[in-house]
Amino acid sequence: MIRLGALPLLLFLVQRFRRSSVDLLRGLSDEDLYRRFAEGEEEAFEVLLQRHGDQVHGYLFRYFGDRELAADLSQEVFLRVVASAREFRGESSFRTFLFRIVRNLCIDHVRSRAARPPVDSLDRATGEDPEGPSMGDRVAGPGPDPSAGTFSGELQAALEAALAQLSPGLREVFLMRAVEGLRFPEIAAILGVNENTVRGQMHTAVTRLRRQMGAFDGEPEEGKESGGSP
Secondary structure (H helix, E strand, O other): OOOHHHHHHHHHHHHHHHHHHHHHHOOOOHHHHHHHHHOOOHHHHHHHHHHHHHHHHHHHHHHHOOHHHHHHHHHHHHHHHHHOHHHOOOOOOHHHHHHHHHHHHHHHHHHHOOOOOOOOOOOOEOOOOOOOOEHHHHHOOOOOOHHHOOHHHHHHHHHHHHHHOOOHHHHHHHHHHHHOOOOHHHHHHHHOOOHHHHHHHHHHHHHHHHHHHHHHHOOOOHHHOOOOOO
8 A cells, every 4th residue: 555655756756767768769760759659658759749849830830821720730730640650651751751741731721711712912911800910910930029120030021921922832842841851852752743843843932932032132033043952
C-alpha cells in the first residue's frame, strides 16, 4: 500500500523518467519516431510535434494569411498524422508524408470555401464591415512592432501580399522550397509530379514575385529572373 506522503516523490520520479524518455527519443529520426508512436509510444509523437509543429503552422499561415485558421488546420493536420500512423510504410521520408497531409488538407479547405465570392483585390475588405481589414492586412505576417516602421516589417508585408496573388499551385511550391526548405525531389513527391515540373513552377513563382515586388523599391526586376537553387 502506497502512503499518501509518498505520492509527491512518486509523481516526481514518474515525471523525471518521462523527461528522460523524451530526451532519449530526440536522438531518433522522424521515421523511427513515427514507427514508435504507431507501436504505442506516445512520447514519440510529442517529439515529432515539437520538431514540426511550428513549421506546419507557419506554412499554413503563409498559405492562407489567417492566423486562427492556420492554428485550426494545424491541429487537423496532426490529428490526421495520428490517424495515419499505421499506414506509414517508410516509402518516403516522414517530412514528405507530413506535407502530403498538409497539402491535401489545404486542397480540402479551398474546395470547401469555393462557393464563397472571391477576394479580387488586396484592398477590398474581407468581412461584412466595409471598413474592416483587407486581404492585404490579413496576409501581413508577424514582424517587428508596426509603430517602428522598419524596412524589414514593410518588406515582409509586401512579400506576403505578393504571395497572396500567386495561384495556389505556385504559392505552395514557393513556400515549400523557399520558406520550408524542402528539396525539389521532396516537393515533387508531395505533389505527385516530376522534378522538372516543380523547378519550372518555382521559376515562374520567383519571376512573378519579383515583378510584383518591384513596386516595393521602385525598381522593376523582370531581368533578374532565377530558377532557384538545386
